[in-house]
Amino acid sequence: MTASIPLSAQLINLFAAVILLLAFAMLAQRRMHSLVNLFALQGLALCLATLVAAVSTGQVHLYFSAGLTLLLKVLALPWILYRLVRQLNIKGDVEALINIPTIMLVGIGLVMVAFNVALPISELSHTITRGTLGIALAVVMLAFLMMITRQKAISQVVGFLSMENGLFLAATSATYGMPMVVELGIALDVLVGMIILGVFFFQIRDQFDSLDIRHMEKLKDS
Amino acid sequence: MPGLLSLDLLLIAAAAWLAIGLCGLLAARHQALVSQVLFPAGALVGLWVGVTGIAALGGDPQTAVLAIGLPDLPFHLRLDNLSATFAILLGLTSAGISVYSAGYFGKGDVAGLGTLCLEYHLFLASMLMVLLADDAYAFMVAWECMALSSFFLVTTDHKHEEIRNAGFLYLLIAHIGAIGILLCFGVMTGGAGDYSFAAMRSQELAPFWTSAAFLLALAGFGAKAGLVPLHVWLPEAHPAAPSPVSAMMSGVMLKTAIYGLLRVSFDLLHTTIWWWGVVALVVGLVTALFGVLYATVQNDMKRLLAYSSIENIGLIAVAIGLTLIFHAYGMDALAALAMTAVLYHCLAHAGFKSLLFLCTGSVLHATQERNLGKLGGLIHPMPWVAWLALAGIIAGAGLPPLSGFVSEWLLLQGFLFSPGLPHPWLNMVVPVAAALVVLVAALAGFAMVKFYGIIFLGQMREPALKDAHDAGPWERVGLVWLALITLFLGVMPSTVILRLDAATRQLLGAGLSDTLKEQGWWMLAPISAERASYEPMLVLVTIAATLLLSRWLVRSLYHGRVRRSSPWDCGYHFEGPRAQDTAEGFSQPIRRIFEPVFRMQRHFPAARDTQPFYSVKVEDHFWYWCYLPIARLANWISALIVTLQGGRIAIYLMYSFITLLVLLMVARP
Numbered sequence: 045m046t047a048s049i050p051l052s053a054q055l056i057n058l059f060a061a062v063i064l065l066l067a068f069a070m071l072a073q074r075r076m077h078s079l080v081n082l083f084a085l086q087g088l089a090l091c092l093a094t095l096v097a098a099v100s101t102g103q104v105h106l107y108f109s110a111g112l113t114l115l116l117k118v119l120a121l122p123w124i125l126y127r128l129v130r131q132l133n134i135k136g137d138v139e140a141l142i143n144i145p146t147i148m149l150v151g152i153g154l155v156m157v158a159f160n161v162a163l164p165i166s167e168l169s170h171t172i173t174r175g176t177l178g179i180a181l182a183v184v185m186l187a188f189l190m191m192i193t194r195q196k197a198i199s200q201v202v203g204f205l206s207m208e209n210g211l212f213l214a215a216t217s218a219t220y221g222m223p224m225v226v227e228l229g230i231a232l233d234v235l236v237g238m239i240i241l242g243v244f245f246f247q248i249r250d251q252f253d254s255l256d257i258r259h260m261e262k263l264k265d266s
Numbered sequence: 267m268p269g270l271l272s273l274d275l276l277l278i279a280a281a282a283w284l285a286i287g288l289c290g291l292l293a294a295r296h297q298a299l300v301s302q303v304l305f306p307a308g309a310l311v312g313l314w315v316g317v318t319g320i321a322a323l324g325g326d327p328q329t330a331v332l333a334i335g336l337p338d339l340p341f342h343l344r345l346d347n348l349s350a351t352f353a354i355l356l357g358l359t360s361a362g363i364s365v366y367s368a369g370y371f372g373k374g375d376v377a378g379l380g381t382l383c384l385e386y387h388l389f390l391a392s393m394l395m396v397l398l399a400d401d402a403y404a405f406m407v408a409w410e411c412m413a414l415s416s417f418f419l420v421t422t423d424h425k426h427e428e429i430r431n432a433g434f435l436y437l438l439i440a441h442i443g444a445i446g447i448l449l450c451f452g453v454m455t456g457g458a459g460d461y462s463f464a465a466m467r468s469q470e471l472a473p474f475w476t477s478a479a480f481l482l483a484l485a486g487f488g489a490k491a492g493l494v495p496l497h498v499w500l501p502e503a504h505p506a507a508p509s510p511v512s513a514m515m516s517g518v519m520l521k522t523a524i525y526g527l528l529r530v531s532f533d534l535l536h537t538t539i540w541w542w543g544v545v546a547l548v549v550g551l552v553t554a555l556f557g558v559l560y561a562t563v564q565n566d567m568k569r570l571l572a573y574s575s576i577e578n579i580g581l582i583a584v585a586i587g588l589t590l591i592f593h594a595y596g597m598d599a600l601a602a603l604a605m606t607a608v609l610y611h612c613l614a615h616a617g618f619k620s621l622l623f624l625c626t627g628s629v630l631h632a633t634q635e636r637n638l639g640k641l642g643g644l645i646h647p648m649p650w651v652a653w654l655a656l657a658g659i660i661a662g663a664g665l666p667p668l669s670g671f672v673s674e675w676l677l678l679q680g681f682l683f684s685p686g687l688p689h690p691w692l693n694m695v696v697p698v699a700a701a702l703v704v705l706v707a708a709l710a711g712f713a714m715v716k717f718y719g720i721i722f723l724g725q726m727r728e729p730a731l732k733d734a735h736d737a738g739p740w741e742r743v744g745l746v747w748l749a750l751i752t753l754f755l756g757v758m759p760s761t762v763i764l765r766l767d768a769a770t771r772q773l774l775g776a777g778l779s780d781t782l783k784e785q786g787w788w789m790l791a792p793i794s795a796e797r798a799s800y801e802p803m804l805v806l807v808t809i810a811a812t813l814l815l816s817r818w819l820v821r822s823l824y825h826g827r828v829r830r831s832s833p834w835d836c837g838y839h840f841e842g843p844r845a846q847d848t849a850e851g852f853s854q855p856i857r858r859i860f861e862p863v864f865r866m867q868r869h870f871p872a873a874r875d876t877q878p879f880y881s882v883k884v885e886d887h888f889w890y891w892c893y894l895p896i897a898r899l900a901n902w903i904s905a906l907i908v909t910l911q912g913g914r915i916a917i918y919l920m921y922s923f924i925t926l927l928v929l930l931m932v933a934r935p
Contacts, residue, residue: 141916157927157930161930164934181930185926189923191919192916192923193916200915
């Protein structure tokens, strides 16, 4: 079976697997600094996967996508996040709401669900990258899980960004990426969202003296 | 103007109104400029619209496509006889109201006059566009512009909480109505996806869907017109708005809803089922009775007029119902008679109700008082307003020789032929409705006498009323104009009906003109002169002659020693305005007779009270029967939903996550 798969598809599958692995690593990672590192690595893997897809299919806009990913997710966003971590003076462990081994078990369950759900969709697709659709969905779900289980607002933002990585991978794998305009729009949205969230972090910290989201429970109407 | 169709002239008028509104916004600081130049300019445009409408009556329909709107979805416009009729109503009524506004808003310091000017003229322009729209898209856009601009006009004085609440209620019911209208248009496209009225006309719908469209239209336009039970916004919004705005809303805006109902039920749907008429007739009767009964017991002069508007809309709905019944049985001459009553009452009500609302505006400006219990005797300091209001009162009470009588007479003439209906139940039950219509007319007379008597006659109930000043020159011009319309509609009915005939013919294929042409302009005999006829000129001359003769007789036979005593002091010797009949006292018999209709909270003085007082508060049953239960249900559902809102972000994310998972599992192929 392996013989029938071309090298490019194998490479893409490899990178996708790396992305999934990194998603698990992020789920398990307790330290803020390393979390951002892992996020940057995930971005790099995504960039390489897109690049391989671009080379093997010759689609010009995929090169742009890869470049955009490199600029935004490997360089710009991690840099902003590092700055935020430094300025907000976040140190030490990131407290999870549920203990890490349980989260990992739930994560494995989610991956199975994701593959199961993605199977019929990837059969409809004719791209060389179609095998990675399940992985992409799993990455989205794992990132979502991370957002749910973390207590610090900044790690939820990392989860959100990682979810966007998963979506990007899904788009690349199912249809060789979205139209350029959409991709640019999403990239811009993520960047602007990040900047706004950065501003909010400072506001939240000024208000509650902490970035712990438990303090925001008081905000609901009663 | 050669080369320009009437439709173009009307479009230019709409653009002119918009331009005037924008000028008002730009020149907001120069109050004198806005009030003395822009509002009169708006009145001239109104006159232009009216004259263009009159000229367009009887012509062929004109269509145009306006390249604004969404891409591939231009505005289709059409001017036919029905829209021309209502354009006349809009133009001539708004001309009077705009001139009046020049004086009304020129006095004192009106905050935000610039935005008011913009909203007012946008309101006018959007009403004109409603009348001209020829596809559902243009219609809804204009309709919503109309609703929004009038909402902002109602909340002009938004610093008071009750005015904000009234505005909210108005907006809410306007939107419920808009949903009904939208669904009605949706049904009428028949799923073809073409929203132009031309496509709807050619659509063949199953009877179920035609009925659905009619009922949706009745509910949707009924919400705007104030049909029971969607009337609750009217008595709140009219007192809250500045008087010219109330006049415009009551006189003109309610008629756009009638226009919409006529357009849908007689033009766009080409079948008519007899029970539609029964539904409209019953709803109209309930509305008319409800409106007039509540009008008689009001103590706030603008609320009284608002309830009276509900009553008049009810009468119009009754006439529409009668038209539908006659039309469904193919009795076209009678349908034309009832339709003429509809159109005539629209015109008449626009004239006299605007006149009365403007009179309340003058009284309000002169006395700062809306409560009838604190007014009285204003005929002495305000003779112009008092005498012109009398014209409105006579028309509103449905007395000859003014406009209200003509339309009610036409309606009753229509009822007199209803025993000829080929349906065994209808020909017995419909004449009973005529009796109720007469009851409504009589009670309307009662409400109007109360309104006029308590405000203008008797003695002044407060000493401060002596300083009340009469209406200014601009206001007088506006009032005189509307009074002239009322007089003209009352005295020259055949002339008017011969012009309106084009609209009736367009909708029903029959009109009254054949019978009317044989008679002279002085006489109105819709079916035949043997059956019933009305000569308004004769009535007018008789009234005038009787008055002059009695004056002459009194002058020549009486000894000439004039003795003045204070009016309405009930024959007692203690002088003082408190001995007069109060607004509450005046309507006490009605409250007693129709007690179950009202929801009353009364406080009676006891024998031993040292400070006895009497108070009565009349509330609307519908508020407790329909609206509060709905509000409670909404609150209860909201309380259930609130338990979902735990405040923890992790839980919120979990909701999305579980939804996503479930959807993924369910949507698996």
